[in-house]
Amino acid sequence: MQAQSRLATSSSGSDITFGAAHPTEEHEAVVRELTRGHELTARLQAEALRALRGQGQAEATATFILGEVSRAFTVCLQIMASASPAAAARAPASSSPRPETPTDSAVSLGAPPPPQRAREDNVPRKRILTPSPLDDGYQWRKYGQKRINNTNFPRSYYRCSYHRERKCPAQKHVQQHNGDDVRPLYDVVYTHEHACQAAPAELPDATNGSGGAAAAAAPVYFPGETSSLRRLGAQVDRTQLVDDRAAMEERERQVLVSSLACVLQGRERYDDPDESCGVGAVHAPAAAPVAASSELPGPDAGEGLDVMDYDVTDALFWGPFGTDSNSYGTPDVDTLF
DNA sequence: CGGATTTGACCCGA
DNA sequence: TCGGGTCAAATCCG
Numbered sequence: 521m522q523a524q525s526r527l528a529t530s531s532s533g534s535d536i537t538f539g540a541a542h543p544t545e546e547h548e549a550v551v552r553e554l555t556r557g558h559e560l561t562a563r564l565q566a567e568a569l570r571a572l573r574g575q576g577q578a579e580a581t582a583t584f585i586l587g588e589v590s591r592a593f594t595v596c597l598q599i600m601a602s603a604s605p606a607a608a609a610r611a612p613a614s615s616s617p618r619p620e621t622p623t624d625s626a627v628s629l630g631a632p633p634p635p636q637r638a639r640e641d642n643v644p645r646k647r648i649l650t651p652s653p654l655d656d657g658y659q660w661r662k663y664g665q666k667r668i669n670n671t672n673f674p675r676s677y678y679r680c681s682y683h684r685e686r687k688c689p690a691q692k693h694v695q696q697h698n699g700d701d702v703r704p705l706y707d708v709v710y711t712h713e714h715a716c717q718a719a720p721a722e723l724p725d726a727t728n729g730s731g732g733a734a735a736a737a738a739p740v741y742f743p744g745e746t747s748s749l750r751r752l753g754a755q756v757d758r759t760q761l762v763d764d765r766a767a768m769e770e771r772e773r774q775v776l777v778s779s780l781a782c783v784l785q786g787r788e789r790y791d792d793p794d795e796s797c798g799v800g801a802v803h804a805p806a807a808a809p810v811a812a813s814s815e816l817p818g819p820d821a822g823e824g825l826d827v828m829d830y831d832v833t834d835a836l837f838w839g840p841f842g843t844d845s846n847s848y849g850t851p852d853v854d855t856l857f
Numbered sequence: 858c859g860g861a862t863t864t865g866a867c868c869c870g871a
Numbered sequence: 872t873c874g875g876g877t878c879a880a881a882t883c884c885g
Binding site (some may be wrong): 666 | 860861864
């Protein structure tokens with residue numbers, strides 16, 4: 521979920537703050553994003569139904585799908601309302617169970633462990649707790665994994681994929697949070713700022729799909745996406761961003777209506793302008809920025825998890841566990857599912 | 858075949 | 872000496 525990664529960095533952007541955001545702020549941010557998503561869904565619903573009026577099956581299908589999306593937002597907002605820090609303060613931890621989401625796991629968790637001692641002097645570190653440790657919009661390459669004393673889970677070490685070619689110093693260390701939460705949370709410690717931010721013209725065309733290893737190693741940017749704008753530099757005029765955002769929302773609206781119409785008309789591809797359904801060419805979304813990993817779920821980490829509730833990023837992060845400090849035996853896949 | 862991941866070994870600061 | 876962090880050869884994978 522894109523909102524998760526945005527949340528993870530929303531209080532920082534390029535000017536990184538260190539330490540986790542206050543739970544109340546995170547909660548408010550989640551509610552704000554969900555509310556916005558709900559509103560946009562309603563607008564999309566109105567636009568789609570207007571565009572598909574009188575088209576029988578297509579109109580009915582659009583009504584159903586968008587109704588379900590709207591309902592999902594409503595449920596999430598209700599969950600967040602019952603999970604508000606104020607509500608949590610009123611209700612003891614042993615209160616009746618409710619559906620738990622990765623996000624509310626994050627906000628219900630107490631203060632994260634104290635920041636780690638920096639190995640190098642003056643190297644700033646940013647620590648966050650997230651259910652999606654890799655889904656932060658950057659491409660990472662794993663260079664090590666180690667079991668850490670007094671922890672139940674190994675720590676993984678990642679470097680920016682542009683570490684070599686652009687001398688990007690960014691690194692992050694990911695470790696599953698201790699505890700017996702059904703939904704795993706990960707401590708992610710970022711060190712150094714990214715130095716690999718390319719000008720938009722240099723960015724790979726995310727619409728080309730999988731373009732081999734080179735393309736896969738490149739950061740994925742979503743045109744108009746706010747965290748991308750942040751990433752592209754603090755020198756961006758903030759007032760311009762407001763205009764850009766309005767234009768982006770209008771573009772999103774047109775794109776969604778067009779793609780929905782294409783889907784309902786049985787079209788399979790939307791990336792060819794000649795094949796578009798009239799509103800404009802629609803690019804298939806880029807693959808989620810997930811660092812490839814061949815790790816398999818481990819017996820400790822995976823127990824009791826509902827895989828369907830997790831995105832690929834989460835699933836890939838269940839590391840195998842072994843006995844010695846650095847190596848972790850690969851479990852039999854057949855025993856895991 | 859090239860790039861990504863794994864993992865045993867090594868480095869180095871406390 | 873211990874343990875976190877990194878290196879680099881082996882291995883995996885598309």
